[in-house]
Amino acid sequence: MxxxxxxxxxxxxxxxxxxxxxxxxxxxxxxxxxxxxxxxxxxxxxxxxxxxxxxxxxxxxxxxxxxxxxxxxxxxxxxxxxxxxxxxxxxxxxxxxxxxxxxxxxxxxxxxxxxxxxxxxxxxxMVVPQVRQIEVPIAGLPQAFDGYRVLQLTDIHASRLLTGDWVAGVVAASNAQQADLIVITGDLVDGSVTARANDVRPLADLRAPDGVIAITGNHEYYGVYRDWMDAFRAMGMAVLENAHVRVERDGAALTIAGVTDPVAARYGQALPDIDAAIAGADPQAPIVLLDHRPVEARENAKRGVVLQLSGHTHGGHIVGMDRLVARANGGFVSGLYPVDGMQLYVSNGAGLWPGFATRIGVPSEITVLTLRRAEV
Known part of the structure; x- marks a missing residue:
């Protein structure tokens, strides 16, 4: 077609x-x-x-x-x-x-x-993205996490176009922010583990006190999915496949949950399952969900998620075209959206797929989200 x-x-x-x-x-x-x-x-x-x-x-x-x-x-x-x-x-x-x-x-x-x-x-x-600072008000956020800084990377797409030197620049700019936690919301790479070994190596240098947590996007499946999961974990990332981890501070906690991508169906891998991702989570700990695509935001809000972080859209690439991209993603394309009591942030992404490598009026970004306690 x-x-x-x-x-x-x-x-x-x-x-x-x-x-x-x-x-x-x-x-x-x-x-x-x-x-x-x-x-x-x-x-x-x-x-x-x-x-x-x-x-x-x-x-x-x-x-x-x-x-x-x-x-x-x-x-x-x-x-x-x-x-x-x-x-x-x-x-x-x-x-x-x-x-x-x-x-x-x-x-x-x-x-x-x-x-x-x-x-x-x-x-x-092809430029190393600028840092974008966002404050996110969250009702019921524990006082201990007021001012907590989460750095989001998404859609890095390490490739023959965005090579290891570019990835190293993204890592250096990210580490300079000294965020409390780094999350990567999918599409880290294009290609096989062998082809991209040098290009993704700088990601192992990402540093934050509460670690680096990642999920998959659709492009990880186009390589050899399991090989990439092993490679990311060997770099020190906690990769969430319909799972969650607990982040603690001064006796309070956040649940960081992550789901897989729907394209998993083509490759015999686990489909995204928000219920599995939050099963057994502390009911007192607000849930921050990492979901590569924003399209399920309204359903995720029903599960008690307070903040969803997504990418996938690349912000729409070109001013005007972003409206078409939004229609394919539940109406979401770039920025912060209130969704049925939940906050959704859709990042423009740090990189993009080399087959449609353009940004006209839609800049790439490294995003620092500062969580703020909002009164109910």
Whole structure:
């Protein structure tokens, strides 16, 4: 289905942008081949160089392919808008405006603008994220945890694009915050344990007084899931698979629970189970839930969770597109949401999948959440 959409997209651009160019036929033919190749590059890479989840190509090649692909999407959107306006003006018989919109270099100019925007988006996707500070009021939070600082990392996506040096930068920025607890809410990596060994190694250097707690996202399953669980635990992380741990301070406690990801169904692994995750938890200890996807927030609130930390959405990647991403995730895409008495925080993520590596108006983040006691 994705290939069909890509072919339709490429054909539209070839007909509306490439063929009308006042260039020699061989040049236009070459541009047409380039457009089709970029539109289908995920399938091509999966066939010859790794997989769609983990393209095993040099960083600059991945960045160039990603920039070209996003440029195609933006060009298609801009040209479609121009064509719709042109059709409206034709219906209204606005001949002067029509002549402008039919100018031979307008659509190629729009393509150049899209390429520049895409290059900017790729650059923003590859920078070490800034720290975002959030205060989260929680009713019934024990006084001992008022001011407790939880650092959330999510969607790190260590890969051939976001390599070990970048991960080391994320770790250094995280450790500098001196948070009480570090949690990682899934999608740590793209690829196999062997392929990513050097890229994930810096994660072993994460430090916090109450440790590092992680859950899985959907991308861990695209590698060898069990191998990754062993690898993360060998790095000193407590990985929660429908389980919880207790964090204590001055005689009070929080329950930190974590669930797996629904994509587990494809790989014969345990499906997410909030009831199993909190079974046996201290009823006096407020529950903080780590759930990679925000979509089940309302159901989780019914189980007594006071704070859910999620990622998965990457904040929607591009301003405007975030509304579409929100619709696919229960209405949640980025930031803090009150949900039926529970607080939900959806992080934009530190990194992103190399197959859609762009951030335009949606910055990456390392999040420090300071818990605050709110009166009931």
């Amino acid at each position: 994705l290939s069909v959409v890509a072919i339709v997209l490429a054909s539209y651009l070839v007909l509306r942008v490439v063929f009308p160019l006042r260039l020699p036929w061989p040049v236009r033919a070459g541009l047409a081949v380039l457009v089709y190749g970029l539109a289908l590059h995920h399938r091509i890479v999966a066939r010859f160089a790794g997989s769609m989840a983990s393209p095993e190509l040099p960083k600059l090649v991945i960045a160039a392919l990603g920039t070209g692909f996003i440029a195609l999407l933006l060009t298609a959107l801009f040209v479609l808008l121009l064509d719709v306006v042109t059709l409206m003006l034709w219906a209204l018989r606005r001949r002067g405006a029509l002549a402008t919109l039919r100018g031979p270099w307008l659509r190629p100019g729009v393509a150049v603008l899209a390429l520049l925007l895409s290059a900017y988006g790729t650059w923003r996707a």
